[in-house]
Amino acid sequence: MVVVTRSMAARRASLVHALPHDMAVEIAGRVAATSPRPVGDLRSLRASCRAMRAACGDRSVGRRVALEREAAMLWSDSERYLAVVGSLSGAGNPEACFLSGVALAFAHRCARPGAELLGRAAAAGHKVAAYVLALVLYKAGGASDVARRHIRQVEGEAAEAGGGGGYKYNKKTATRRSNQECVRCRAQAVAAVQQATWKMAELSDPVPEVVAPPEDEGSHLCTASGCGVREAWCEWSIFCSEDCRIRYECAMFFSQLPLTVANFVT
Template identity: 65%
Template sequence: MATRSASSSPSLVHALPHDMAVEIAGHVAATSPLPMEDLRSLRASCQAMRAACSNRDVGRRVALEREAAAMRWADHDRYLAVVGILSGAGNPKACFLAGIALIFVHRSAHQGAELLGRAAMAGHKVAAYVLGVLLYTYNTDNAVDDVARRHMRQVEGDEEVVSGDDDVAIAKISNSECVRCRAQAVEAVSQATWKMAPELPKTTTVSNMVTPEEDASHRCEVSGCGAREAWSDSAVFCSEECRIRYECAMFISQLPLTVANFAA
């Protein structure tokens, strides 16, 4: 009885449903130490995987930060091309990085804000932080201010309710998550704009922080508003308004000097 040769037997990969092939490629994109390199190899394996790797869902799941460390400096042009491709697929990290570049390098605030908005909608907290700060800082529209506050609440989550004097419940408005997001945002801006300055960016120190009380445009009279929490770089505020004003001042003051006045 004749047996079918190995060369004529159908590929198991070809037999996979497209949705399953996409899920496999997406898992590689999300978990591989070098996702772009492994996806390239997967695409070359067969036509079915080529189609799967081209799916937008796979692009959205690529863990870009794993490629960034090596590719950003070793092959910067390719890195920028990858960021562009993945931002087109809706990858949150790529949308964030592309948005930062559009705003701070190319001075395209509207397009950059759109990309930051996509990243924020996908749960990217640092994008939500930057978008909230910029919207609040550079507009005079109350409706836009409300959007900015909503982005800041996305960063910090629900406010903690604590007991005050006479057991009156008060809100504890913290910026602990903002501190983390601010550091990442300033680093992203510095990396995007490093070619714009011959020297390392100068940033403010803790002693130079602007508190709500020191902001001439908003002098908070509540005692303890903006006070630092023990053993922490975060602070506690009396209201969302004070917190977002503080973060606006802090973020802009910590940007590289070459881009701090980008909107001027």
Template identity: 45%
Template sequence: MVSTRSMAARAKAKQMNRPSATSATMKELALCHDNVVHIACLVAATSPEPIADLLSLRATCKAMHAAAKERDVGKCVPLERLDNMKWMENERYLAIVNHLVGAGNPDACFITGVTLVFAHQDMEQGLLFLNKAATAGHKAAAYVLGLLLYKFDDARATGKKYISQVEDDGNEAATGVGVKRTNRECQQYRKIVGDVIQEATWKVGGRRGRMLVLPEDSHHCTATGCGVESGWEGYGVFCSDDCRIKHEYSKFFTEVMNYLP
């Protein structure tokens, strides 16, 4: 067969446009890595012993070793599954929490933020970590962050938004006749945050009760029955966001001030 110059040129162009074996292999490897990371995330999120199982995964092969070290995997570890380690191997637990903070784990950021604010009186850094956790959807972090921000005049509106995030009513109209707010979820997270504060501060010396000072604002409620607890669940119904957050602020700090350092 006689090969003309034009035929040779077309063949060369076709060869150049064909994906190389190396390029295809790299794409397959990237896809494979993403799948392995997804598997590691599922293990981290669902395992009753996530740290032990992630370490086992890392030992299986190079692909799993690389995947288990990804930040996305660290974000999925629920610290509530490490309760035994917290009491039996506290130093190791704290090291893991510190590592997971670097991965952006919401639970770890929440615990670190609470510890900084209430045990070390580092409000600035503590609020940063609490904000990271709340932004990731951590409701306990949103609860305490909302109350802490309520103390500051220029952040009071933001504080109320975080409390609305806890109650899942942030998309509803905040004002208007007949609008009601409850603290059904706030009750639950008040207890959770209180327990974490107590754990963070029990080793801090010189503990003393503090006098509760409710931040001043211009809102004065005149509604009958606003905030009165009713029903077997014991939650209150409030006429506005302002009344709800004032109630929660008072309740929360009244409960925790006895073990604040």
């Protein structure tokens, strides 16, 4: 049994106070990123001393919180969970921005602010946010180039830096336009929409295994041989063009949402 005296506790407190702020922020950030219960552990760390309280309030710590590990809180204390998501989205946390963006776009009919939050998450490397944002923009029309760029981000296709830090597609290395990563992101995106809109309507039954890309106004369905056909023993397909791929994903994703939810995004 170890007895902690007042002098020992005071010595430990003085050591914490002696930490540079940047080091305290790094400690708090590691807790946020690696703890199995980051919200509770950060609360305890915040209460330990003034130095850690200041460190835990740093926006960089909020951005590193592994929010997906707090999923159980959604069912045990939904109000607290939503408050945490709102606070972390303000700090730029990618997962919180994704969840808030989905809720705004699909549950609250606020497509523009929802797209802005999804864009923040996508810029931080959140692939599911990039997937949803691509489809929302493509369905709304007028932003097809941006939508294609986000689908390329999802698939991790070769790209090279453009002028001004932008994104330039490298066509030479993009010989196979598959939707392998889109299939994985689609399942997570549908689950996120279901979580955000469960009070509105239940998701419909799964769509058939093969869904043809929808016909756009003024165009025709793709007639290229093998376009959209699944690879053997795989859940993903190969497409003849970027437009065919994104139209296919629009059909697959929005057909899994009830009309009362999918029609919010126009």
